Structures are given as C-alpha cells and as structure tokens.
Amino acid sequence: MLTLFRNLFSPPRHMILLVAAAWIGLTLAEKRAERHGISKDELNNITFYGLLAFVIGGRISFVLQNISIFLKSPSGIISINPDIFDPIGAAAVAFIVALIYGQRRNLSLWHTLDALTPFFSILTIGIGLSHLAAGTAFGKETSLPWGIDLWNAARHPTQIYETLASLLIFGLLWFQKQSPRPGILFLTFSALTAASHLFIEAFRGDSVFIFDSLNRNQIIAWVILATSFLALELRFKKTKNTG
Amino acid sequence: MTQSQRITLYILVLIAGAAWIFLNAAPTDTPTVNTAAPQAGFTAPDFSLKTPQGETYTLSELKGNAVLVNLWATWCPPCRAEMPAIQKMYNEYKDQGFVVLAVNSTIQDSALEIPIFTSEYSLTFPILLDEVGEVSRMYQVRSLPSSYFINRLGIITEVVIGGPMSEALLRARIEEALK
Numbered sequence A: 001m002l003t004l005f006r007n008l009f010s011p012p013r014h015m016i017l018l019v020a021a022a023w024i025g026l027t028l029a030e031k032r033a034e035r036h037g038i039s040k041d042e043l044n045n046i047t048f049y050g051l052l053a054f055v056i057g058g059r060i061s062f063v064l065q066n067i068s069i070f071l072k073s074p075s076g077i078i079s080i081n082p083d084i085f086d087p088i089g090a091a092a093v094a095f096i097v098a099l100i101y102g103q104r105r106n107l108s109l110w111h112t113l114d115a116l117t118p119f120f121s122i123l124t125i126g127i128g129l130s131h132l133a134a135g136t137a138f139g140k141e142t143s144l145p146w147g148i149d150l151w152n153a154a155r156h157p158t159q160i161y162e163t164l165a166s167l168l169i170f171g172l173l174w175f176q177k178q179s180p181r182p183g184i185l186f187l188t189f190s191a192l193t194a195a196s197h198l199f200i201e202a203f204r205g206d207s208v209f210i211f212d213s214l215n216r217n218q219i220i221a222w223v224i225l226a227t228s229f230l231a232l233e234l235r236f237k238k239t240k241n242t243g
Numbered sequence B: 001m002t003q004s005q006r007i008t009l010y011i012l013v014l015i016a017g018a019a020w021i022f023l024n025a026a027p028t029d030t031p032t033v034n035t036a037a038p039q040a041g042f043t044a045p046d047f048s049l050k051t052p053q054g055e056t057y058t059l060s061e062l063k064g065n066a067v068l069v070n071l072w073a074t075w076c077p078p079c080r081a082e083m084p085a086i087q088k089m090y091n092e093y094k095d096q097g098f099v100v101l102a103v104n105s106t107i108q109d110s111a112l113e114i115p116i117f118t119s120e121y122s123l124t125f126p127i128l129l130d131e132v133g134e135v136s137r138m139y140q141v142r143s144l145p146s147s148y149f150i151n152r153l154g155i156i157t158e159v160v161i162g163g164p165m166s167e168a169l170l171r172a173r174i175e176e177a178l179k
Helices: A002-008 A015-036 A040-065 A067-072 A074-078 A087-104 A109-134 A158-175 A184-203 A216-242 B003-023 B077-096 B113-120 B134-138 B167-178
Strands: A148-150 A153-155 B048-050 B056-058 B066-072 B098-104 B127-129 B146-150 B156-161
Touching: A002 A109, A015 A040, A015 A109, A040 A067, A040 A087, A040 A109, A067 A074, A067 B167, A074 B167, A087 A109, A109 A158, A109 A184, A158 A184, A184 A216, A184 B003, A216 B003, B048 B127, B066 B077, B066 B134, B066 B167, B077 B098, B077 B167, B098 B167, B113 B127, B146 B167, B156 B167
Parallel strands: B066 B098, B098 B127
Antiparallel strands: A148 A153, B048 B056, B066 B146, B146 B156
C-alpha cells in the first residue's frame, strides 16, 4: 500500500498532493467564509494573490540568496526548475501580499484568518502526504512494529504521524461550535499545529540541531505555541471588553 | 473555562513542551551520514561502473571531490536538454574538484546510441553504463533524469528529480557541494 502510494506520487508528482490539498482546502474554506463575514469572492481573491505571491516570492527569495550565481546565469531566473525556490521566503512574501490586499479591501485580519483556517488545515494534511510520497521529513530508525522501511532502514513513520495529527486537528476545528470571538479558530489551529510538530519532531531523523544539542524545529514550534497562547488570551480579553 | 484556568493550562503546556525539547536534546541516534541511501543527508550509495571504453569508475574512490551522479537515457528529452548545461558547468568547475558521472540507464537504452549522443553534445565527462540496472535500483530511480549532488565527504547534499536543470540551478547545487 505504502509502496504503491510512493510509486504513484513519487517526485516530482508529489506536488500534485499539495495542489489537490490547496484546492480542497479552498473549497471547504469557501463553504464557511460567510460565517466569518468574508465573501467567497474576497476569499478567492486573497488566496489567489497569496498563492501568486508565494510562487513569485519563493523564486525571488532564492535568487536574492544566490545573487552571484544568477548574475552569471541570469536566464535561470525564469527557468522552469521548481527547485529554484525558497519556501520560507515564499511564505513571508505571500503573507505580506495577503496582508496588503486585506488592508486595501478593509478586511478584518482575524475574520480573514478564521475564514482561511480550513485552507491552512487541509494544506498541512497535503504537506504530510507529500512528505510521505517524497520520503522527506523521515523518521529516526526504530524497532517498533509500525516502523516503515525507508532509506534502507525501518523508521518512525513521521510523515504518517504528521498527516494523522493534521487530520485530527482539522476534524476538531471543522466540527467544533463556532466561537463568537474572531481569531480564536485560527489561533487554536496555530497552537494545535505547533504542539503537534513540537511532539512529532522528536521522532524525525533529519532534524537540525542548534546551540549544540537543541532541535531547531522544536524551538520554532515552541515559540509559535507560546505566541499563539499569548494572542489567544489577548483575543479573549479584547472581545470580552468590546463585547 | 475561566481566564485563570486557561493561563494555568498554557503554562503547563509550555513547561511540558520545554521539557520535551530538553528530553530530546542532543542527536544521540545514529546520524544518517552512517547510512547509505539516495536521499539528501545520507552517504551516497557506492557503485562501480564501466565506460563504453572499458574504464572503471568507483564512486567511493572520488571522495574529496564534489560529484554529480546524473542518471539519463538517450531517448529522454529533458536528459538531452540538460546535457549542454552540465558540460558547461563541468568545464567551469572541474579544476575545483567537480566530477560528473553520467550514468546511462543502459538497461532501458541502446548502447549503440551513446557514442552518437556524446559526440552530438561534445561531452567530455565520463559516461558510465548501468547495464543491469544496478545503480537505478540502488538509487531508487523512478524518473529520468535524476541527479544526485554529492559533497567532498561523500554525503548527498541535494537530489533533483526530473529536468532539465538550468545552469543557475546546477551552479547553486555544485557550489554547495564544493563547500
């Protein structure tokens, strides 16, 4: 089953999973957009500009980080290689563009983030599946019975852990009663996703360690978790005072 | 849930998270560099193959150089399209210790086509014949071309599946492998 899945979506076809996740996520987000005071058109527009900025921003960020190389081979800037891409730069540019679009259209940040939460949530499921297909984000070696044979060893199926955690988070948020406080849905998603990564990262076999021994991704997840808690509390306080 | 209950919960979760980070501190498990696998971060699986002229190349003997293992076939359009860029980069970086091993997937190609192909593209780097598909199996190749950039220590730094690779991408990956 796993082999069949990995053969079917082996790189570069694993990108199909991300595109499918984005499409399903957007469809689900559209269904609930009006509950959050955002029209379907506004949601589609902000996602369109965000995704466009993601693609262009990822390329620009990679080029800027390797500027000396692109000065020697400038035609590479517009080449079709999907590997000329920096995902962190892409996410930052997409966020900035979406923020600017939202401000120009007078969209409330928290209402918009709540409306986009199903999109983000399904996207994290797609990321887990694409990791599984590509064999990236792999686990440490294990003798546990559910270990999967990957890269010449039995390993923790961290990609499956990641996908199941994302599915669980999506289920919890999709079926929970709607909070009257804007921002709570998105911040709950953000806190739960950070917590799940903080836990699962311990089983990853490709972690990067900083300060000699601390797992970099766990520290990032902990900071996001703490920020989400702080923002949640501020949202509770603000909506209590105003409402 | 009251505000004080929520804050207590946040603090407990953050303390548990910090404890989990410290509990998992220090990479105690066997590092991936001790395992051979066709994935970034692992040691490149070793192989020995012959050129059409009968010369043998062994990957592990090239330690100390940055190596590009490129799996290709004459009938594969993106493989053909990226060859001029690979040749150009080979000319530019070979003096810094960059080696190209162009492994022809001979099991699914015609060995007779190879000399025509190499002269058509004026290729000067070694072309190796994977006649029984050993390297394709070892590197779990599912698409052609597949390229593996290996650093001076014999560790895979990047894998590029599909093509054609542009000069800029090749340059970025080679410079990283040469570090």
